[in-house]
Amino acid sequence: MINSNQNQIDFSVVIPSRNRPELLRSAIDSVLTQTHANFELVVVNDGSDGENEQAYLDLATEYSGKVRFVHLPHTLNGHGPSGAINRGVSAAFGCFVTFLDDDDCWTDVDHLSRAWQGLKDGNTDVYLGNQAAYFGEKKIEGPLWLEGLDQIASRHSDADGQGMHTVTPADLMACTGFAHLNTTVIRRSLYMDIGGMDEGIRYECEWDLFLRYTDKAKRILFHPAVVSRHNAPDPKNLANVSTTIGTIQKMLYRIYLLDKSILFAQSAEIVSKATQHKIYTLKHITTLLMQEKKYSQAYLFARHAYVSCLDAKWFIYTIYVWLRKLTAK
Numbered sequence: 001m002i003n004s005n006q007n008q009i010d011f012s013v014v015i016p017s018r019n020r021p022e023l024l025r026s027a028i029d030s031v032l033t034q035t036h037a038n039f040e041l042v043v044v045n046d047g048s049d050g051e052n053e054q055a056y057l058d059l060a061t062e063y064s065g066k067v068r069f070v071h072l073p074h075t076l077n078g079h080g081p082s083g084a085i086n087r088g089v090s091a092a093f094g095c096f097v098t099f100l101d102d103d104d105c106w107t108d109v110d111h112l113s114r115a116w117q118g119l120k121d122g123n124t125d126v127y128l129g130n131q132a133a134y135f136g137e138k139k140i141e142g143p144l145w146l147e148g149l150d151q152i153a154s155r156h157s158d159a160d161g162q163g164m165h166t167v168t169p170a171d172l173m174a175c176t177g178f179a180h181l182n183t184t185v186i187r188r189s190l191y192m193d194i195g196g197m198d199e200g201i202r203y204e205c206e207w208d209l210f211l212r213y214t215d216k217a218k219r220i221l222f223h224p225a226v227v228s229r230h231n232a233p234d235p236k237n238l239a240n241v242s243t244t245i246g247t248i249q250k251m252l253y254r255i256y257l258l259d260k261s262i263l264f265a266q267s268a269e270i271v272s273k274a275t276q277h278k279i280y281t282l283k284h285i286t287t288l289l290m291q292e293k294k295y296s297q298a299y300l301f302a303r304h305a306y307v308s309c310l311d312a313k314w315f316i317y318t319i320y321v322w323l324r325k326l327t328a329k
Contacts, residue, residue, distance in 0.1 A: 010120075011039035011112055011185070012094030016084035017102035018046035021055035028059075028067055030105035036112035041067045042092055046084040047074035082197035082205045085181075089191055096127075097188045099181040100228070106182070107132075108227040115185050118164050118221040125190045125217035128167075129183040131228040140232060143176040145183070150224045167222045169214050169267040181206040182228040186213055201257055203250045208257035211274065215265045251285045279309045286321065295325040 013031050017024045024043065031041050045056040053074070060069040070091050072079055079087070089097050096119060100106060108114075108129075115127045130147065133140040152174050153165035172178070184206075194212045197205050214220065258281070261274035282305035289298035302318040 009038060009040055009094040010036070010096065010116055012089070012092030012097045012188070013039055013041045013100060014044065014085055014088035014092065014097060015041070015100050015102055016044045016046055016081050016088060017048070017056075018078045018084070019048045019050075019052045020102050021048070021052055021059055024056075024059065024102045027100050027102050027105055028063060030107070031100060032066060033109045034106070034112045035109050036116055038116075039112055040092070040094060042070060042088045043067055044070045044084040044088040044091075045072060046078040046080075047072045049074050080199065080202045080205075082199045082201060086196045086199065089188065089196060092188065095188060096185050097191055098185040101182060101230070103233075104182055104228055104230050106228050108225060111225075111227040112185075114162070114223060114225065117162055118223070119185065119187075124219045124221050125187045126213055126220040127185040128179045128220065128222045129225055129227040130223075131180055131183050131230050132226050133230040133232055135232045135234075145177045145180055146172075146175050146222065146224075147177070149175050149222055153222065162223070163225075164221045164223045167220050170269045172210075172214050172220070173267075173269040173273040178207050178210045180228075180230060181209070182230060184210070186217075190217060198257070198260075201253050203253040204257060207254075208260065211257070211261045211265065211270055215261070215267050215270050248285060248288055251281050251288075254281050275308070279305055282308065283314065290321065290324070293328070295321065295328045299325045 015024065015027055015031070017027075028041065028043065043059075048056050056069065056071065060067070060071075063069075068091070070087055072084065072087060078084070085099060096115075098112075098115075111129060115129075118124055118127050128146060130145055133142075133144050149167060149171060150159065150165055153159075153167045153171045156168075157166055159165050190213060194209075194216050196209075198208050201208055255278060258274040258278040261270050262278065265271050265274065282301050286298050286302040286305060289295075289301065299318070299321045302314075302321045306314050306318045
């Protein structure tokens with residue numbers, strides 16, 4: 001519950017971080033340039049170890065009065081992005097919470113100011129922007145996030161005088177991608193009501209949150225402005241969560257989050273989109289297992305995919321997988 005003191009702050013910006021103090025500095029600086037003054041910045045140090053632990057303490061001293069640091073105890077693999085973000089939101093005082101990865105940065109100094117124009121009337125639960133992705137200095141071409149959402153939404157509503165659209169679950173499910181946490185602003189009370197980030201997920205946890213708040217929000221606003229830069233992880237950088245988990249393990253996390261939406265979402269569009277993605281994921285796992293010549297396991301996933309999609313071509317492929325299983329030595 002948000003008390004009267006907490007309501008004095010419009011936004012709480014939460015940055016989770018672990019063992020990356022130098023990257024964190026750039027993320028912090030990008031937030032502190034915002035033209036909207038009524039916000040707080042909460043950095044969650046997820047149990048950084050070794051010399052990094054002292055580096056975070058030094059940063060807390062350097063940014064004293066500007067940034068509030070929450071230091072979590074050290075664990076073997078950290079509390080994970082979901083756990084760290086939830087601790088940050090629990091410590092936050094803002095009416096709305098928003099997020100930034102520690103290796104990314106906000107590129108639009110008016111991001112929070114623009115968001116506040118859409119949120120201050122009290123009738124909107126979520127505000128979404130867009131971002132650009134880069135690998136090194138090379139921009140990654142989309143669609144990746146919510147490109148084209150303004151055109152989709154314009155089919156049923158015109159943008160307001162500030163270029164914002166009210167978007168529906170159907171609009172968001174029609175997009176190829178989803179809203180990255182870097183561009184998401186959500187009412188803190190809604191975040192708490194839906195249970196925050198799922199701490200059992202360590203991959204695509206932001207997609208899970210996106211599906212759940214899309215299902216529950218009473219009103220969602222979208223502005224097409226690019227507000228952040230996302231730096232795609234280098235597969236060689238083993239410190240990054242998305243590169244430390246095996247591909248099949250990632251797919252299993254994905255199935256879990258999709259099953260939650262299939263089971264619990266009220267929106268038919270969300271259920272349909274989650275079902276489509278689950279079928280694709282089951283097929284992907286099957287092909288990965290076939291490449292590893294794990295034919296028995298591949299057959300189980302192929303059969304599961306067929307039952308879900310009843311596709312004639314996939315039925316033939318499932319028979320092929322079954323034959324490989326029978327003939328494998």
